[in-house]
Amino acid sequence: WTRKSGTTPSGSTGPSEAESGTHYIFVESSSRNHPDVRFVLQSANFSSGSSDRALYFQCSMYGSSMGSLALEFASTAGWTQLWEKSGDKGAGWFPVAVTIPGEATALRFVGITGSSYRSDMALDSIVASEMAPTPPPPMPVDQALSCDFESDFCNWLFKNVGEEEWRRKSGNTPSSNTGPSSAYTGTYYVYTEASGGNKNKQFVLESPTFAISSSRKKISFWYHMKGSKMGDLKVMSSVYPGTGAAWNTIFADSGSQGDQWIHAEVEIPGDVNKLRIVGETGNGWSSDIAVDDITVV
Ligand SMILES: [Ca+2]
Ligand SMILES: [Ca+2]
The missing domain is CATH 2.60.120.200 (Jelly Rolls)
Structure with a gap:
């Protein structure tokens, strides 16, 4: 994961600018960094809680061969996915809100690059909250x-x-x-x-x-x-x-x-x-x- 301002070095992939302020972080998928190279960004360990908490962040997944990006949490049961997206989501940032189970003691983002250099994925504006987000209605x-x-x-x-x-x-x-x-x-x-x-x-x-x-x-x-x-x-x-x-x-x-x-x-x-x-x-x-x-x- 690399800290950056402005565009990423490759065309037709990655954000054109930060979502907030000047900088964001991203996965550089050029050269030897594809396909299927795994980039892990892990938090410090923190105390488990008695109730759910939340993580909010902005995400960019622009590129014709976009790979996958996941948020995972650690607990005594190992690492579990909380959220995952894959494929091209178009230019621009999109917001994500994820409920973090009380048992979580660490979080990590895992980006896996796609088949070409057009799979630069980025994160910005990560905010944690002690309060759980309003749960979305259950899916059909x-x-x-x-x-x-x-x-x-x-x-x-x-x-x-x-x-x-x-x-x-x-x-x-x-x-x-x-x-x-x-x-x-x-x-x-x-x-x-x-x-x-x-x-x-x-x-x-x-x-x-x-x-x-x-x-x-x-x-x-x-x-x-x-x-x-x-x-x-x-x-x-x-x-x-x-x-x-x-x-x-x-x-x-x-x-x-x-x-x-x-x-x-x-x-x-x-x-x-x-x-x-x-x-x-x-x-x-x-x-x-x-x-x-x-x-x-
Ligand atoms: Ca920023
Ligand atoms: Ca099939």
């Missing part, structure tokens, strides 16, 4: 859950950031004899990379809180589980903010299912307002679990 369930993973993770967020992260991928996964050879729809899907010490790990994608629907809805998705050490795939539901961490399994499959995309349609319980997709890798690298084309029906 179809908006909260639907995703084809073609450009990003839509509204799904990671748990255990930087560790067991679901990855977006086109084509086959890096390991042979596990994972799909192509997406179910379009070009991209998401999967659990089981290589590199990731056996017997839990990969969690969490939906935003959604409005409880008066009509019965189902989450529809396609999954792929090929591999001799294949683990488990689960969909779990919760009522948020619940009393304790009560996550109920509403769908599960385990073991190798061969080289095929399988369709699942699971009823969302009537009182539920949050879902997780949990992939648990098996006892070896041959357990890449993939998911694509989530819709609500």
Whole structure:
């Protein structure tokens, strides 16, 4: 992350000026700094609180090959995403307000550059408050859950950031004899990379809180589980903010299912307002679990 005034050195990416005052900070994506280079800006540690707090900031994500920018918090459970955006958001700054859970003891911004030098992302006017922001109204369930993973993770967020992260991928996964050879729809899907010490790990994608629907809805998705050490795939539901961490399994499959995309349609319980997709890798690298084309029906 670099402190700067005026424009960034490259054309057609980055802000033209600071949002407040003269300076801002940004990720320089030119030269060797793309693709997929990770820039971390981490706060000092601070005391946890008994109630939610807030962070406000201004953001610029201008560039035709913009990568992703996330805000994450640390707690005893590790790093968790609070907010994430990816792709070109046009010239100019946009404001962001994020609720910081009371259990947070540090924050960090993580910028990941896109495929070219046109992915300079910037931050300015960061303000923290002891008072939580007014919560936005919950999303409709179809908006909260639907995703084809073609450009990003839509509204799904990671748990255990930087560790067991679901990855977006086109084509086959890096390991042979596990994972799909192509997406179910379009070009991209998401999967659990089981290589590199990731056996017997839990990969969690969490939906935003959604409005409880008066009509019965189902989450529809396609999954792929090929591999001799294949683990488990689960969909779990919760009522948020619940009393304790009560996550109920509403769908599960385990073991190798061969080289095929399988369709699942699971009823969302009537009182539920949050879902997780949990992939648990098996006892070896041959357990890449993939998911694509989530819709609500
Ligand atoms: Ca400034
Ligand atoms: Ca797709």
